Amino acid sequence: MEMANTILTEARPVLCLMICLAVFCLLPEGAGAAQVNGKIKMSRNTARLLIDIVAPAPKTIILTLHLPEGTKVRSCKPAFTKADPKNNGINWLLTDVSPGKLKISCKLNRRTKASSLSATARYKNPSNGNMEEVYLEN
Amino acid sequence: MNNGEDAPGIDSRQLPATVNLNGQKVREIREAMGLTQLYVAVAVGVTSDTISRWENRRYPSIKRENALKLAEILGVDISEILEQAPDKKEGHENNVQEEQACSCGETGAKASDGGSKDIRSHRNRIPMFFWAACIFIVVAAAAAAYLRFHPVQASLEITARRYLPEHSAPGQIFPVAIDLFIRPSAQRTVLITDGDDMGVNILKGMPAFTNRDDLAVKWIAQGKFGYKRFIYLAAIAQNASMNQISTFTGTITLKAGKATSVPIEGNNRIIAMPFCWADLNVDSIISDEEILDAYDLLSGVKGAENVLKEVEALWSAGRYKWDQQTHSFQPDHPDSQPPASK
Secondary structure, three states, X not given: OHHHHHHHHHOHHHHHHHXXXXXXXXXXXXXXXXXXXXXXXXXXXXXXXXXXXXXXXXXXXXXXXXXXXXXXXXEEEOOOOEEXXXXXXXXXXXXXXXXXXXXXXXXXXOOOOHHHOXXXXXXXXXXXXXXXXXXXEO | OOOOOOOOOOOHHHOOOEEEEOHHHHHHHHHHHOOOHHHHHHHHOOXXXXXXXXXXXXXXXXXXXXXXXXXXXXXXXXXXXXXXXXXXOOOHHHXXXXXXXXXXXXXXXOOOOOOHHHHHHHHHHHHHHHHHHHHXXXXXXXXXXXXXXXXXXXXXXXXXXXXXOOEEOOXXXXXXXXXXXXXXXXXXXXXXXXXXXXXXXXXXXXXOOOEEOOOEEXXXXXXXXXXXXXXXXXXXXXXXXXXXXXXXXXXXXXXXXXXXXXXXXXXXXXXXXXXXXXXXXXXXXXXXXHHHHHHHHHOOOOOOHHHHHHHHHHHHHOEXXXXXXXXXXXXXXXXXXXXXXX
């Protein structure tokens, strides 16, 4: 018993290190924060999509903004790439993406609450090639 | 307690800084007085492990002050607990240093009279470590000597995989990618040859081809690389009939001692069909995942921008169809309007 206690006492740092290593190795691949995060902000009739991209950044991101019924887009900066009239949405194909911040603004035909908008970012996870979808906060 | 300065029967100033203890005698006196090692340890100001080692002559040389305190606690003259031979033995200084380290770093609360087990474990531990270290050194030296005279030839691993779309429309440009993996990574010259049996026009290589003829393209790549991607653009002949199959073959050749040649693996056939090469599930829609796959393959490749733009146009259109007259893809819903009031 005393011997066991001695071993436990003396080997405690090694045991801690081994447990940490085991936990690290058992974490699922790709666990952790998403590479893409973002927020929707509304000021007057302009919707702003603020995107945060962290390394390793995906090469390409598809950003989708869904508008409430009856809301139209007057102009966007940068211009949207694709319209989805069936879902009253617009898409941006963001290519050659690098880590950092991205701002997209969209002037709408009327004032709208940020909570009535929804936006998603879809991309291929560079670490495993899986398709990821992230909802932007509003 | 008087710090041992006035111990009876001997002038403490005549003692050297360290003295040789008669551990057996200390044990006898302590046991006769019915004192525990812990009690003595607390009184002297060392750990009970230290007292145990002293009594077993593990560390026969101890500091003069400790010896005087010990004599005082045991109620005997200092001379009674010292060894007879006053001359110092080999390793004396080291023993004192070890004693000091042990005295400072331990709490001294765990051992008791049964401390002989600890002593045995301490006695055994050092030789065990010593022998383990010796064995490790011998094994490491033997391994180093073996590797010195029999260097390990790391086996050469060459893998080449072709990305070729399953289908493409006649006359439409599609990409072919060859991913080359070589291990171990080293300075090499590699010859990559790829081509089809018939019916496909090879247009442009990224990097540029070193050589090409009607049937095959060739790159000669030099450098230290473990992975490299070679891409070329091709198109099924415009007059090819639908469902015509073209088969590709290719090899990687490099010289590592002797020339080694391996075939390029992966998809090796493409069928002429009225669908875009990026439309993997042939549903006449370039989905989000399919456009991302196309960009993953060709993004940043100089010379492939137009191919990507064409796929992007089909993705934007939503649905497309093959126009046999113009030999091109057309949006299937040209009237679709975005939610824009332009």
